[in-house]
Amino acid sequence: MSNALASSIETPTLAVSTVIFALRPNADGCLQLATPLVRRIRAPFEGQWALPGGPLGADEDLASSAARTLRDTTGLEPRFLEQLYAFGSVDRAGGKLAERVVSIVYWALVAADEADRAIQNDNVRWFWADELPALAFDHNQIVDYALGRLRNKLEYSRIAHVFLxxxxxxxxxxxxxxxxxxxxxxxxxxxxxxxxxxxxxxxxxxxxxxxxxxxxxxxxxxxxxxxx
Amino acid sequence: MSNALASSIETPTLAVSTVIFALRPNADGCLQLATPLVRRIRAPFEGQWALPGGPLGADEDLASSAARTLRDTTGLEPRFLEQLYAFGSVDRAGGKLAERVVSIVYWALVAADEADRAIQNDNVRWFWADELPALAFDHNQIVDYALGRLRNKLEYSRIAHVFLxxxxxxxxxxxxxxxxxxxxxxxxxxxxxxxxxxxxxxxxxxxxxxxxxxxxxxxxxxxxxxxx
DNA sequence: GCAAAAGTGTTTGATATACACCCATGC
DNA sequence: GCATGGGTGTATATCAAACACTTTTGC
The missing domain is CATH 1.10.10.10 (Winged helix-like DNA-binding domain superfamily/Winged helix DNA-binding domain)
Structure with missing residues (x-):
């Protein structure tokens, strides 16, 4: 079993992605959880929606990388940013041919006024968190996991203010x-x-x-x- | 600021380490939290004690990697294994010259009888979790973080049985x-x-x-x- | 005055803690 | 019997939920 090391020559790529939540008024005027997604412009999952993210820079910390890609792709400056989980299943990239990616995922909260300033175009869009389309990779599960964390954290911390x-x-x-x-x-x-x-x-x-x-x-x- | 990507050609190495806890009787006959550590045989921090771990194999999942290195270095088969946190500060490897390592850290619990079967030699030893020496990298902080998680999880889950x-x-x-x-x-x-x-x-x-x-x-x- | 939400008070039940006390075994 | 922990009962404090009620504004 220990010979798994033998094949470790081609080391997996490391990426940092972020699940972003904001509260936005829906058609009824009620607040509803929304999350911005970006469209993939490359295989795999080209054309599908995905979490904003990118490869980790050699001289940036994990949280800095999350904040940077978030700013670059969506224009958002979050008021709360915390590590969520590292996802690294061998098969999560879908096809066997695809390169293996380990994603360290962060989650972020932005205030309502900040959310309005977000970039929106053909490749960046807000979605309601409970009505997501089929996302690239395992990103649907990741958003669900983040939602659970948000609900849990709301009950024992003071993060709710961050939305206001x-x-x-x-x-x-x-x-x-x-x-x-x-x-x-x-x-x-x-x-x-x-x-x-x-x-x-x-x-x-x-x-x-x-x-x-x-x-x-x-x-x-x-x-x-x-x-x- | 976005030019951080420019320097990302040399991608950071990805390693998986594990904090292991068991309860062992101390000199007074009371149970006390103990953790096995391994001695580093390479720079940086050569000779110092560190968490068991190693590079992620190209075809193994994160948790599998944790379980494997744990078995290889200490001989232990944990009854509980869960991801703890990903540590990736640019400066955590100590010297500027050292290669950058991002560690995805797991934590594990082993039963008392299993703990007795652990390998023990000059390079693998049990330490009391609250009396650790100065460890390699940021491993002291990581153990403290794991301790907090253990105490917290004990209160809302059923992990306590795992020690028995x-x-x-x-x-x-x-x-x-x-x-x-x-x-x-x-x-x-x-x-x-x-x-x-x-x-x-x-x-x-x-x-x-x-x-x-x-x-x-x-x-x-x-x-x-x-x-x- | 009326509607609507702000803000206060009260009752109830669930749960955590402290601690008194009985039970069953080895010696 | 006596020591020792196993196991049960009970009073008290604390806190969350339910809900009635008063207050202050716009219209």
Whole structure:
């Protein structure tokens, strides 16, 4: 069994890709999870949609590589970027003839306003995360895995703010939770939960112009390790 | 900034390493977390202790590579093996002259009886996980990271059984928790906690030969995805 | 006033913890 | 009997969920 080393002369290529999530209003006006994808311009899977990514540069760190390819292909600057998983099955590139690629995949979150600034053209497009077409490689599974991580991390960390701009109402924050988790939350209990964690503080301002009682505006508290 | 690609001709080497944990009785007779390390026989860090690992074979999956190098160097067959993290900082190999290595690190758990079968010689040795010497590369940080993951995973999964043989008493299972978490647990509450999760079932047997009331023997319930 | 969402209070049930106490064995 | 851990019962604190209710705006 140990002779697997013998064939290791042709070392696998190393690439870094990123799953990006933003919350965008859908046709009903509700927030919905969206992810930008890029069209492949080369075999294998030429013409199909795929995660943005590329080969790892010799003098860049893994996270830097993710941030760079993300900026180059989509124009986005994420507010949160974290390693997701390394995918390296021998057969994931599809055909036997294709070169073997090990992908270290990151996941990123961008605020709604930043998402609007993204490049969009024939080869870069936003998709709803739960209505993806058949993607290149094993990228459908990778997005699903990232979705699970996002939902999980939302519950024990403060990443939800990252989807919003600097100040926000608790209703907006709750909308983020509801969109990501896919279920409604009790406004009263949600308020208490957020207040108990101490992740937000009042700005002193209120949001005017609604046709109801004006809600308080909040900002994320600045603690060391903000997006952990 | 995008010209980082220009220098990517010399692609980084890809290696797979593994952090292995077992529980072994220490001088006091208490279980303590131990990890086997191998001595490096090449620069950089020649002579220093390091995680077992090696280059990824062209035709093996990432987890297979981890299992293989682990078996080759230590003789161990782990009952649990999971990807930990990919480490790829440009400067992690130490010297500027050293070749760049990206390591995909796995972590593994072995049962106590399996741990005794491990190879031990001048170049392979067990260390207590909380009393490690200065290791090669960034391997000290990697072990710490793995320790955190183990402690975390112990609380929401059923991996604790993996340290024990097929049948065990609840006191033995509690000892595992206490050794990993580093604090004592109330026997009564622990029993209820385990019973509530439904991860164990009675064998019907009892363990004789103790100098007190003979405790019931349990085994792990066999569910799909046993070690998740 | 009415609609609508903001924001508060209260009740209930589930769960974690502390700790008292009985049980069954070896010696 | 006595020591020792096995095993059970119970009171208390903490927290999440459900939901009723009051407040403040626009119209």
């Amino acid at each position: 701009s600097e100040t926000f109402t608790l209703a907006m924050l709750r909308e983020v939770y509801e969109a990501v988790l896919g279920r409604e939350l009790d406004p009263g209990n949600f308020r208490r939960m957020v207040e108990a964690t101490g992740t937000v503080e009042e700005t002193g301002e209120r949001l005017a112009g609604t046709r109801h009682r004006p809600p308080k505006l909040y900002r994320a508290t600045t603690t060391a390790g903000e997006t952990k | 043989s097929e049948t065990f008493t609840l006191a033995m299972l509690r000892e595992v928790y206490e050794a990993v978490l580093g604090r004592e647990l109330d026997p009564g509450n622990f029993r209820r906690m385990v019973e509530a999760t439904g991860t164990v079932e009675e064998t019907g047997e009892r363990l004789a030969g103790t100098r007190h009331r003979p405790p019931k023997l349990y085994r792990a319930t066999t569910t799909a995805g046993e070690t998740k």
